Amino acid sequence: MYVTLEYYVTAIVCLITAFVIQRIYHKEKFKNQSSISIIGIKWFGLAIFLWGFGALINISLIEVSQINPTHKLVIYVGVLISLANSLSILLSLPSIEHHKERNIVVRLVQRFSEKEFVTLFSGILIMIAFVFIVTSYSNTEISNNFIWLIDIPISLIVAFALLNELNKAFANRNMKFMVVPCFLLFVLIVIAVTQRIIPQDKALELLDQKFWSLLGVITGLSFKFLFILLFSILLYSWKFLSEKELKQNEVELLNKEKEILLKEQQKLILANESHLDTIARLQERIKESDFEINSLKESTKITLSDRQKEVLGNLGVCGEGKSYTEIAEAMNISLDGFQTHIYQIKKVLKISGADGKEQLIAFAKANQLLQYASIDNDTSD
Structure with missing residues (x-):
């Protein structure tokens, strides 16, 4: 049972x-x-x-x-x-x-x-x-x-x-x-x-x-x-x-x-900061470019006398191979008179420094002033 x-x-x-x-x-x-x-x-x-x-x-x-x-x-x-x-x-x-x-x-x-x-x-x-x-x-x-x-x-x-x-x-x-x-x-x-x-x-x-x-x-x-x-x-x-x-x-x-999202966020923050730095540098370059453009615009507004244009034209043609004295003799003017013209031109163009002559030559070539030259590079010979 x-x-x-x-x-x-x-x-x-x-x-x-x-x-x-x-x-x-x-x-x-x-x-x-x-x-x-x-x-x-x-x-x-x-x-x-x-x-x-x-x-x-x-x-x-x-x-x-x-x-x-x-x-x-x-x-x-x-x-x-x-x-x-x-x-x-x-x-x-x-x-x-x-x-x-x-x-x-x-x-x-x-x-x-x-x-x-x-x-x-x-x-x-x-x-x-x-x-x-x-x-x-x-x-x-x-x-x-x-x-x-x-x-x-x-x-x-x-x-x-x-x-x-x-x-x-x-x-x-x-x-x-x-x-x-x-x-x-x-x-x-x-x-x-x-x-x-x-x-x-x-x-x-x-x-x-x-x-x-x-x-x-x-x-x-x-x-x-x-x-x-x-x-x-x-x-x-x-x-x-x-x-x-x-x-x-x-x-x-x-x-x-x-954690992954935080890391991505950190990367985005760093990338954003990097972009901000790049943008800041670009803005600085834009400002510099604007300044240069404005300078060029200002330079185009400069009014020079015919004699000053002639001086700059002669300087642009033979200034790299001749001295101020040689250029002055070729123009049949005194050295003091030539230097006076140079001084006035620098003052008008706001050029200063030890490389003033080079800046004047560059300005003459950049602004088509060589056509006003009355002498050529071989005049002294």
Whole structure:
């Protein structure tokens, strides 16, 4: 009675839970296909589904086929379902996120791809299970407790690895208080496994038959429900942290964009300052050009006498090769008279400095005054 009740409760709860988890998996996969945590949801959901599916098979064997719960066929189904469940939990362990070192079991799983690990795990254990089944099926001397020895070492290893990873994950999420239910899950699994290998006749020497059966049902259901509870808490905390990390990533992205914009702004400010300097220099050059233009305009307004034009014309023609004295002699005027004309011309043109002669020659050439020259460059010869 108790065993059948356990199967019914397990089938109902685990199948419903597995359906909900798979819906969550497909929803999260649609949002983010690259997250390893989403792969863990798939394997955790499959592990829970296998419990429910195994219970459903046992119900069919016991209720429909009227097979005794202690029959070896029921035990074989239980062993195979338990091994498949252990495989699913093992594949889900790498997805439990934390920043601490992985235990050796998880590192071993991570060395292979999912397909490789499933093939290796299934191949080895199916061969061992086949040997156990062939040996024990027709041999009445081999008890059911001996058959469970195929699964018990694997279950204990998986339980220890799961405990270790859950403790690290909850500690990483600042949920250290979860170490108590995690340890309780491990204890319940150990009790459930231990009950399988203890011969019933030995147990009944110390305990009542109903109590022994009730203990098995309670431990079996308790560790399954606690596993589902811990997984739900882990899933919720992962969801909460992922959303928190998503917001933090958005903040970091906005900060990076802000830094880029500030750098661009700084570049624009520097470029603007550079343009302002260029504009200032251009304005200075424009002012200088305006001054030169105005000077030229003013120079075109200068009125010179015919004699002054002649002096400038003669200076422009031969001033570079002759001195003032030579030019004055060629013009048949005195040096003082020639220099007087030069002085007056400089005063009118506002020319000063040591290079006054050169400036006068340049002015004469620039203003077409060479046509007024009365001598040429060879007059003195």
